[in-house]
Amino acid sequence: MYEEEYANIEHYAQEAGFEHYHLLDPATMVMKQEVRDMCKANTCGKYGASWSCPPACGTIEEYAEQVHKYHWGIVVQTVGQLEDSLDFEGIMEASETHSKRFLKMVEQMREDCSGILPLGAGTCMICKKCTYPDEPCRFPEKRITSVEATGVVVNEMCKANGLEYNYGPNTIAYTSCVLVG
Numbered sequence: 001m002y003e004e005e006y007a008n009i010e011h012y013a014q015e016a017g018f019e020h021y022h023l024l025d026p027a028t029m030v031m032k033q034e035v036r037d038m039c040k041a042n043t044c045g046k047y048g049a050s051w052s053c054p055p056a057c058g059t060i061e062e063y064a065e066q067v068h069k070y071h072w073g074i075v076v077q078t079v080g081q082l083e084d085s086l087d088f089e090g091i092m093e094a095s096e097t098h099s100k101r102f103l104k105m106v107e108q109m110r111e112d113c114s115g116i117l118p119l120g121a122g123t124c125m126i127c128k129k130c131t132y133p134d135e136p137c138r139f140p141e142k143r144i145t146s147v148e149a150t151g152v153v154v155n156e157m158c159k160a161n162g163l164e165y166n167y168g169p170n171t172i173a174y175t176s177c178v179l180v181g
């Protein structure tokens with residue numbers, strides 16, 4: 001189901017340069033409180049620092065309701081090659097590449113598809129500096145929350161939709177998705 005609709009938008013992922021992409025079934029996106037709770041560890045430094053991240057973004061129950069209204073989408077991945085597991089520069093480079101690709105794809109998709117819901121691989125990167133908490137979000141309709149912040153178990157989502165989560169030693173994979181219809 002929805003292969004035909006997916007075939008019409010797959011080119012966006014290809015043009016953006018993603019290494020892997022696949023049709024996404026939103027029913028496979030299972031929200032778990034323990035995933036959301038991991039945000040509190042604040043290893044990314046964005047907990048309580050963006051409108052797109054906890055605690056300011058919606059609850060996992062609100063995301064579950066929103067996500068499961070969709071029938072299909074696309075999951076995309078950037079896979080970066082690292083010199084070794086401590087190649088921090090390589091990790092950052094792959095992260096930036098993924099963000100740029102994702103923003104480009106989402107902007108193109110917005111022109112063609114109405115009502116899409118993009119979920120990224122980190123905090124919202126629309127503005128250079130998020131206005132949180134002093135001013136309202138500048139672009140609430142464009143704001144991008146991460147897949148993890150919705151509580152979705154990303155590795156389960158990947159496996160359930162025909163993708164690997166881990167591409168082996170000395171690689172780093174970033175995963176995002178767009179719910180479309």
Ligand code: SF4
Nearest residue numbers: 051124127130137138
């Ligand atoms: S659109 Fe701008 S202000 Fe709104 S969450 Fe994203 S970075 Fe923050």
